[in-house]
Amino acid sequence: MGEKMGSVDKRGRLEEEVFSYTPGKDKVFISYRGKQVTVLKGEKRQVFLRKIAGADRLDAQLIMAKATGNFKRGNEKNRKG
Numbered sequence: 854m855g856e857k858m859g860s861v862d863k864r865g866r867l868e869e870e871v872f873s874y875t876p877g878k879d880k881v882f883i884s885y886r887g888k889q890v891t892v893l894k895g896e897k898r899q900v901f902l903r904k905i906a907g908a909d910r911l912d913a914q915l916i917m918a919k920a921t922g923n924f925k926r927g928n929e930k931n932r933k934g
Contacts, residue, residue, distance in 0.1 A: 870910065870914060871885055871886050871914070872884065872885055872913075872914050872917035872918060872921070873887075873917075874901075874905070874917055876902065879894065879898070880892050880893065880894050880898060881893040881898050881901055881902065883917050883920055883921055885921065890921050891920060891921045891922070893920060897920075901916070901920055904916050905917075
């Protein structure tokens with residue numbers, strides 16, 4: 854997946870490592886810039902954990918961005934805060 858990253862994240866936003874995740878007993882919590890934005894349960898949790906297990910840091914950022922459903926498309930205005 855690493856080779857495709859340049860075409861997906863053209864502005865290099867994911868290089869800032871804005872996403873993080875915390876695995877729980879039966880849930881995975883995904884945060885964006887320190888704020889929890891998504892909770893994965895059941896099959897979605899299992900699929901996420903399988904994908905993220907072998908991912909490098911940039912691929913992991915892309916996996917988390919896609920899991921949140923809030924991956925920036927480039928047409929949002931820059932906002933402070």
